[in-house]
Amino acid sequence: MPKFTFGNALYEIPLPKPHRLKHWFPLQITECVTSVVVECPAFDEYGYGEDYNSAVKDLGESIVGFWESLKHLKKRRRNMGESMRRIFDLMEEQIRGE
Structure with missing residues (x-):
């Protein structure tokens, strides 16, 4: 049986x-017998x-991959839906690269 861990911890x-x-x-963590899933709703x-x-x-690799894909869409002037634009704006604000 999976063990769910939810909370307001950062x-x-x-x-x-x-x-x-x-x-x-905040992350939502689900622990199963042989695996763990970590979700970032933001x-x-x-x-x-x-x-x-x-x-x-x-999760970190997925976030960066998604951000790179969204940057590519924006660069090619492709329209994003409202939810994608909200996530992209958050990523642009929160991710720093060198």
């Missing part, structure tokens, strides 16, 4: 270098792994 999300987030975000993304560390690393 967690650091490691991103692939050279990217980093300005702030910590970015509408999730990560998956054998343990918390691998799941949160996967």
Whole structure:
């Protein structure tokens, strides 16, 4: 039976270098027998792994990949729906790259 962990705690999300987030975000963590899923509702993304560390690393890679895809869409002047634009604006505000 899965164990669900929900709450208002903020967690650091490691991103692939050279990217980093300005702030910590609330995460929803679901632990199953052999895996962990870490969801970040603010970015509408999730990560998956054998343990918390691998799941949160996967989440960071997913966030950066999604952000890069949205930047590419914007660069090509493609329209984004309202929810995508909201997430993109949050990513632009929160993700720092060197």
